[in-house]
Amino acid sequence: MRKNIVAGNWKMNCSLPEGKKLASEVIHMVQDEVQNNAQIILIPPFIHLTGIHSLIGSSSNIFLGAQNCHQESNGAFTGEVSAAMLVSCGASHVILGHSERREYFHETDELLASKVKFALDNGLTPIFCCGEKLEVREAGNHENLVRSQVDEALFGLSEEEIQKVVIAYEPVWAIGTGKTASAEQAQEMHAFIRNQIASKYSQGVAEEISILYGGSVKPENAREIFSQADVDGGLIGGASLKSRDFTNIVKAFD
Numbered sequence: 243m244r245k246n247i248v249a250g251n252w253k254m255n256c257s258l259p260e261g262k263k264l265a266s267e268v269i270h271m272v273q274d275e276v277q278n279n280a281q282i283i284l285i286p287p288f289i290h291l292t293g294i295h296s297l298i299g300s301s302s303n304i305f306l307g308a309q310n311c312h313q314e315s316n317g318a319f320t321g322e323v324s325a326a327m328l329v330s331c332g333a334s335h336v337i338l339g340h341s342e343r344r345e346y347f348h349e350t351d352e353l354l355a356s357k358v359k360f361a362l363d364n365g366l367t368p369i370f371c372c373g374e375k376l377e378v379r380e381a382g383n384h385e386n387l388v389r390s391q392v393d394e395a396l397f398g399l400s401e402e403e404i405q406k407v408v409i410a411y412e413p414v415w416a417i418g419t420g421k422t423a424s425a426e427q428a429q430e431m432h433a434f435i436r437n438q439i440a441s442k443y444s445q446g447v448a449e450e451i452s453i454l455y456g457g458s459v460k461p462e463n464a465r466e467i468f469s470q471a472d473v474d475g476g477l478i479g480g481a482s483l484k485s486r487d488f489t490n491i492v493k494a495f496d
C-alpha cells in the first residue's frame with residue numbers, strides 16, 4: 243500500500259550544530275503535534291548522517307536519507323560515497339537523480355539506472371527524481387520527457403524491486419523558484435506516471451508506489467497538493483530548513 247511521505251532535502255545547507263538543532267526541533271514538533279502516520283525522512287548532507295541518526299533514535303515514523311550515492315560498492319572513487327556506507331550510517335533512503343545532480347553533475351538516466359539498482363541491492367529505498375525544465379513544458383513535451391526518464395532509469399527493475407522505489411516528480415521550473423505547479427498539473431503528471439507503471443507492470447504494482455511532488459511546497463500549499471488522488475506527499479527543499487514550516491507541511495496530512 244502506498245504510504246504518505248514528507249521528505250526534507252536539506253541540500254548543501256547547515257553546519258553540523260545547525261543541522262542537529264534543526265533535526266531536534268523537527269523530531270520534537272512531530273512527536274508533539276503530528277496526528278497522521280506519514281513517514282518523515284530527514285535528508286542532510288552526508289557528513290551529518292551519523293549525528294542526525296543518533297537524534298532520531300528509535301522513532302518509528304522518522305527516517306534518515308542521503309542526497310546521492312555512487313554506483314560501485316567501493317574503490318578508487320575519490321570524494322564519492324557508496325550505498326553500503328550510507329546504510330552503515332543509519333540511512334534507509336537515498337535521493338537519486340535530483341535535477342541539480344542531473345544539471346550540475348551530468349547524471350544521465352543510464353547512470354541513474356545503475357545507481358537505483360545498486361541502492362536497492364544494498365537495502366536502501368531510492369527516491370528517484372524526474373521532472374521537466376520550463377522550455378520542455380512550454381513545448382508540450384513534459385509527458386514524453388518524464389516517460390523516458392522513468393522508463394530508462396526504472397523499467398529495468400523487476401516487479402518486486404520497483405515496488406520498493408519512491409518516485410518524486412519535481413518540475414525543474416518549480417524548484418526553489420517559489421513557483422509551484424498547480425494541484426491539477428501535479429495530479430495530471432502523477433496519474434500519468436502511475437499509468438505508465440501500470441502498463442509496464444500492473445495496476446497492483448502501480449498502487450504500491452508512492453509518488454511525491456517537489457517544487458516550492460510550503461505550509462500554505464501543501465494541503466491542496468497532497469489532497470490530489472495520485473500525490474502521496476512531498477520532497478521539500480527550502481521549507482525543510484525551517485522546523486516550523488516543515489512540521490506544518492507534515493501536518494497537512496492531519
Ligand code: PGA
Nearest residue numbers: 417418457458478479480
Ligand atoms: P524547493 O526544492 O522545495 O526548495 O523548491 C525542492 C527540491 O529540490 O527537492
